[in-house]
Amino acid sequence: MRRTLGIVALVVAGLLFLPSTPAWAQKGPIKVGMLVPQTGPLAANGKDMINALELFFEEQKYRLAGRDIKLIIEDDEGKPATGLTKARGLVEGQGVHLITGPLSAAVGYAVAPYIDSKKVPALYPIVSGEDITQRKRSPYIVRVGWSSGQPSHPFGKWVYDNLKYRKIAMIGYDFAFGWEVAAGFHRTFEEAGGQVVQKLWPPLGTADFGPYLAQLRRDVDAIYAVFSGADALRFAKQFAEAGLKERLPLIGGGTFTDEHVLRSMGDEALGIVTALHYSAVVGTPANRKFAQAYEAKYKQAPSYYAEGTYVAGVALKAALEATGGDIESVDKFLAALRRVDLSDAPRGPMRFDDYGNPVQNIYVRKVEKVGGRLQNTVIHTFPNISQFWTYKAEDFLKNPVYSRDYPPCKSC
Amino acid sequence: MPGAARRGGWVVAGLGTAAVLLAAAPLFLSSYPLTLLTQALIYAIFAMSLDILLGYTGLPSLGHAAYFGVGAYAVAILATEFRAGFWTCLVAAVAAAILAGALFGPLAIRAVGTYFLMITLALGMLVWGLAFRWVSVTKGDNGISGLERPTLGPWSFADPTAFYFLSLVTFVVSAACLVVVVRSPFGMSLMGIRESEARMRSLGYNVWLHKYLAFMLAAAFAGVAGFLWAYYNGFVSPVEVQLVTSVEALLMVALGGSGTLVGPALGAGLIVFLKNFVSVYTKRWLLILGGVYICVILFAPGGIIGALKRRPR
Numbered sequence: 080m081r082r083t084l085g086i087v088a089l090v091v092a093g094l095l096f097l098p099s100t101p102a103w104a105q106k107g108p109i110k111v112g113m114l115v116p117q118t119g120p121l122a123a124n125g126k127d128m129i130n131a132l133e134l135f136f137e138e139q140k141y142r143l144a145g146r147d148i149k150l151i152i153e154d155d156e157g158k159p160a161t162g163l164t165k166a167r168g169l170v171e172g173q174g175v176h177l178i179t180g181p182l183s184a185a186v187g188y189a190v191a192p193y194i195d196s197k198k199v200p201a202l203y204p205i206v207s208g209e210d211i212t213q214r215k216r217s218p219y220i221v222r223v224g225w226s227s228g229q230p231s232h233p234f235g236k237w238v239y240d241n242l243k244y245r246k247i248a249m250i251g252y253d254f255a256f257g258w259e260v261a262a263g264f265h266r267t268f269e270e271a272g273g274q275v276v277q278k279l280w281p282p283l284g285t286a287d288f289g290p291y292l293a294q295l296r297r298d299v300d301a302i303y304a305v306f307s308g309a310d311a312l313r314f315a316k317q318f319a320e321a322g323l324k325e326r327l328p329l330i331g332g333g334t335f336t337d338e339h340v341l342r343s344m345g346d347e348a349l350g351i352v353t354a355l356h357y358s359a360v361v362g363t364p365a366n367r368k369f370a371q372a373y374e375a376k377y378k379q380a381p382s383y384y385a386e387g388t389y390v391a392g393v394a395l396k397a398a399l400e401a402t403g404g405d406i407e408s409v410d411k412f413l414a415a416l417r418r419v420d421l422s423d424a425p426r427g428p429m430r431f432d433d434y435g436n437p438v439q440n441i442y443v444r445k446v447e448k449v450g451g452r453l454q455n456t457v458i459h460t461f462p463n464i465s466q467f468w469t470y471k472a473e474d475f476l477k478n479p480v481y482s483r484d485y486p487p488c489k490s491c
Numbered sequence: 492m493p494g495a496a497r498r499g500g501w502v503v504a505g506l507g508t509a510a511v512l513l514a515a516a517p518l519f520l521s522s523y524p525l526t527l528l529t530q531a532l533i534y535a536i537f538a539m540s541l542d543i544l545l546g547y548t549g550l551p552s553l554g555h556a557a558y559f560g561v562g563a564y565a566v567a568i569l570a571t572e573f574r575a576g577f578w579t580c581l582v583a584a585v586a587a588a589i590l591a592g593a594l595f596g597p598l599a600i601r602a603v604g605t606y607f608l609m610i611t612l613a614l615g616m617l618v619w620g621l622a623f624r625w626v627s628v629t630k631g632d633n634g635i636s637g638l639e640r641p642t643l644g645p646w647s648f649a650d651p652t653a654f655y656f657l658s659l660v661t662f663v664v665s666a667a668c669l670v671v672v673v674r675s676p677f678g679m680s681l682m683g684i685r686e687s688e689a690r691m692r693s694l695g696y697n698v699w700l701h702k703y704l705a706f707m708l709a710a711a712f713a714g715v716a717g718f719l720w721a722y723y724n725g726f727v728s729p730v731e732v733q734l735v736t737s738v739e740a741l742l743m744v745a746l747g748g749s750g751t752l753v754g755p756a757l758g759a760g761l762i763v764f765l766k767n768f769v770s771v772y773t774k775r776w777l778l779i780l781g782g783v784y785i786c787v788i789l790f791a792p793g794g795i796i797g798a799l800k801r802r803p804r
Contacts, residue, residue: 164767165767172771253624
């Protein structure tokens with residue numbers, strides 16, 4: 080029993096002698112804390128995020144606005160509670176000046192109140208949960224990524240006007256991300272005059288889409304799909320194997336054919352039309368440079384996870400240069416960050432709206448094979464798209480957040 | 492028996508020192524280690540509740556996170572939707588966990604061994620499915636956020652130190668209750684069931700009822716842990732009821748030593764420590780955790796406490 084005591088004492092003593100750095104160490108390096116899944120099902124996408132931010136800092140020689148940058152990466156495992164604990168570790172244990180990440184919306188929502196309470200600036204490059212910059216927005220969180228419905232709004236109208244589809248069946252992830260992406264499209268497509276006649280929601284990680292493919296209505300002009308990662312891969316493949324590819328065109332949310340999954344897709348992906356704020360082949364000079372450098376270093380085309388996190392770096396640099404490297408005056412830094420107007424982000428021009436979400440180009444992309452490799456060829460560009468599309472922000476925010484039941488499916 | 496008396500003295504001295512150290516921790520710990528210590532205490536309650544099933548009754552449950560999660564969700568829903576206070580939430584969390592245990596118990600305790608493991612796993616997944624899919628109540632995958640720390644009369648637990656003390660007091664009270672239970676005749680009968688169910692039955696004990704009560708008791712204290720956990724994080728999501736949470740609790744019990752109560756608490760502390768400090772230095776911390784487990788299973792199957800008890804005195 081004496082040893083039990085010894086162990087208890089050791090654990091407590093271990094906690095006692097932790098290095099606790101004061102958070103207000105003036106004018107040392109700027110500490111950037113990154114929350115990202117390094118283990119679990121989202122680890123591959125998390126790797127893209129780390130790659131891109133490291134690439135950016137290496138290009139800047141780990142110096143921004145005359146100050147050294149120290150990057151601290153923590154694994155949130157894609158779990159909210161772990162993410163929150165790691166965020167605490169970054170802020171209170173390591174004294175970071177800024178948090179960037181995470182990837183999963185659930186982690187994003189979980190750490191937001193903590194970020195608020197500690198008044199730490201945060202850059203969200205990937206989390207697209209609508210309410211992060213809408214009904215639950217925070218003065219400390221600026222999003223350099225997108226809101227789920229942002230690409231879907233213009234796309235819905237575009238599909239009605241240009242592809243002339245009138246009836247569509249939808250299939251997508253059965254959680255907030257899937258509902259929100261689909262709902263944005265649903266809303267503008269029906270407002271343009273089209274009809275969504277079916278919405279199917281398979282769970283995350285569905286191995287066999289057979290039962291869902293059998294249910295999908297055949298009397299429609301196209302199928303709209305929202306998936307990503309391995310689910311996107313399996314869905315596209317099984318859709319083709321079921322002989323549906325010849326009969327029904329596939330369109331969908333941008334992650335469905337994003338480069339992170341397009342790398343592993345085959346010819347079954349050809350012709351899929353999706354919308355997103357990025358494609359690895361966007362023709363801006365900044366993107367040519369970024370995509371080339373990324374490909375040279377990591378031997379693959381950058382995904383939107385990579386570009387988004389890279390832009391977090393670009394925005395951080397611009398804000399720091401505006402404040403002369405002062406990140407300790409949080410309010411001043413946040414004001415500068417929100418005023419950032421980038422002309423040279425890889426995705427094209429980008430600035431922030433009053434709610435901390437980017438106003439940016441939305442690209443309609445079609446999967447084509449160029450030089451033996453699949454790519455998202457841009458077939459139409461919508462400039463200056465905000466998260467509210469053409470609606471007034473106040474009216475938009477009066478509606479409930481997009482969900483499985485909103486907007487209601489009138490023609491189902 | 493002078494040896495036993497001396498040993499008893501050591502136990503008292505050890506627990507006393509631990510209590511003093513824990514009570515004094517806020518004096519010398521900065522806020523981050525203190526929040527981790529809070530987390531360790533909450534997990535310790537959770538692991539001890541599982542120990543009632545695993546260590547004392549011999550029922551290895553793989554779905555214990557269900558009761559933890561039910562408790563946490565009860566708090567989250569009541570506190571955000573109905574602005575319920577401290578006591579309402581505490582009572583509701585424990586009641587909800589007991590209710591879940593009362594419903595699942597009869598299904599689970601019909602089986603033993605691996606089958607018990609599988610049934611509890613399935614029941615745990617059922618609760619996870621509810622948390623994930625019943626969006627109108629649980630907010631689905633995004634979870635319920637915006638939960639504020641409670642106040643109790645003149646005290647507010649918003650401050651990390653105050654919340655630490657709340658967790659510490661809850662931990663001490665829970666531990667005391669559980670110690671009383673396992674030392675009572677009821678606890679002895681549970682151990683009897685663990686050793687030989689058939690013999691207990693032939694002696695006239697109502698084995699089913701004992702198991703059922705143990706099941707609900709474990710659920711109740713898991714609910715207490717869930718209650719603290721919801722306030723600690725300020726949000727609840729389906730991950731709390733996932734299989735990994737149940738497995739983690741099992742590992743805490745196994746690491747510390749099942750059937751000892753002190754062991755699971757120690758195991759909880761060790762795992763929180765490994766997870767949050769070792770991971771700062773290496774992202775391969777899971778490998779280290781795995782290594783520790785393999786060593787425990789090979790060299791100390793009774794866990795840390797079991798290994799210490801076996802030493803000659």
